[in-house]
Structures are given as C-alpha cells and as structure tokens.
Amino acid sequence: MKFSLALVAAFAASANAFAPAPVERASTSLAMDRRTAATQIATTAAVLSGLPSLALADGARSAATESRARGIYGQRIAALENAVNAGDFGAVASEKNAFILFNSGAISDKAKKAAAVKGTNEIFAAIRAKDAGALKSAYAAYKKANDIKLTAVDKDAGQGYSSDYDFKARSSLGSIYVR
Template sequence: MKFTAVISTLLVASAAAFAPATTERASTSLSMDRRAAMGAIAAAGVVALPQMASADGAISKATVQRSRYNYGSRIMDLKDAVAAGDFGAVAAEKNAFILFNSGAYPGAKNKGKKAAAIAGTNAIFAAIRSKDKGALKSAFDAYVNENGIASLAASVDSTKGQGYSTDFDYRVRTKQAAIYVR
C-alpha cells in the first residue's frame, strides 16, 4: 500500500514538472527571412563538420623509397624484354612507369625531375608505337640512367638472413621478402 502511494506521488510530481505552462505561449515563428535562415544553417553546418581530409600524397622518405623500390624493380625486370625487343611485355608494364614517376618524384620541388621522367616514359612508348627496337633500347637505357634505377639482389635466403620485419616494410611481397623463422 505504501509502495503504490509513493509511486502515484512520483507520477503526479513528474507530470506536473513536464506539463506545459498555462500562461502565455511562446511564438514558434522565425523572425528572419528564408535567405538569412539558410545562411545561418549553412554556417552552422560548416562549423559542425570535422575538417575535411587533405590528402597530400603522404610525401615522406619512406613512400619515395617504397615507390622507387617496388616500381623500379618492375621496370628493371623489363631489361631482358627490351633487349629482345618484346614490345608487348614493356607495354604491359605501363603502370609501373606511371606509378614510378608519380611516387619517386612527389611534390612541387620535384616538378622538373618528374617532367623529365614523364618525357622519358613518353619516349619509350613512342618507340613501342613505332615498333623500333633500337629506339626502345636507347630510350629505356636513358630512362634507367636518368632516374637512377638499379638492379636489386635476386632474392634473400631466409636461412641466411631476414629481408623485412613488418608488413609496413617496402620489401613485403617482393622477391626480397624473407623472414627468418626458427
């Protein structure tokens, strides 16, 4: 009996606290025109949104190194195909040239080097279009020399050493990726 009396008292008190006032009602109309209201909403939206992501290409020594290694090794693997005059093999690796150019020379300070690398790539693919083996070989050799692309070790023996230590290493999933496991 006491329990129901306490509950009913609490219900009446809470209902009275949340009941609307019987005196004057406040006006719900806006005191501004539509243009001003939309401007206020847009301004509030801009302030409320988090800062937009600004992708700068993550320019760092590690990303340049990863690009030079991964795509440079793919380009150097074409050396035998270029010597044999296999235009299809070189054309199939077009993306390696594009990704090397954009990754090895990031940012505004490397603009000239990147333009030279793109010109070298264009010379290689012009030789492919004209089916000129001599021009392909000379353009490829010039591209490799100008961009400092070197042959890398064939592979790392996991019994004699370790090629990488984490999945964030640039050698992961390459022929130099070896982890020493006991």
C-alpha cells in the first residue's frame, strides 16, 4: 500500500515537472482554455456513462396492450388443455409465467384480476397436491371466467394479422397472403 502511494506521488511530481509553463493569454469571454474544457467534458461523460440508464416505461395500459397480452398468454394457457386432460402437472407448472403475465396484462379490472389470481392459485394448489381432478376443474373454471380460447386462423380465408403489434405476428397463427 505504501509503495503504491509513493509511486502515485512520484508520477504526479514527474508529470508536473514536464508540464508546459502557463502562458499569459488575452482575456476572453470564457474563463477556461480548451484543455480545461475538454477535461471537464471527458470527466462529465465518464460520470454519466457510469450511471445506470433510467427506465422509460410508463406502465401505460390500453385496449391494444390488453389484447396483445390476452392473445399471447391466453394462447399459451389454452394450449395446456391436452396436458391438463392427461394430468401432466409438469407441463402446466412450466407455464406458470403465462398465468402470471395473463393476470397482470390482460385484465385491467381489479375485481376480475383478483378472481383470476385466485383461480391461478387454485390451479397451482391442485398441482402441488397432485390432484388431477381438481386441476381439471380449476383449469376449466379459470378458462371460462377469463374467456380463454384457442385462436385458429384459416389461412385460406385471408390475412392473419395486419400490424407487427398484433399478437399473431411472428407466430404460427399469423399469415400474410402473398400472391
């Protein structure tokens, strides 16, 4: 520790010895020279680059964001029908995040959201208890209460989505008719 402090002190002394002598300049409107300004700008840039970037999300909710959450996560939940009927607890448990994200993004009414969370808790209580009958009934009640259905798109009937914000974009449900 002492050696490194002595080394820093020696370096600072030698740097001052080779620095050019200050030159008298005519007074300008700015009280600093270019070297000082560049040093201050570089120091400010270094400090700002070290700060974490600020989150700019405003948490806005709209019909479009709810529709997108309902489409994306509702499809994942609806696709669990075969796993629930087969009693595959692991497949349902692996989609826990779909239930959480559906509850938080697709439902804006507080009472409906509380009921959806309660339904999710019933589903996962049945999984923990390894009760296939309770899982089937809780899953069916959750789907019915939240109006969750698999969406099927007939690719021969027309275009599957119209914008990149549509939940069917970049999925097997989305198709663009190209002649």
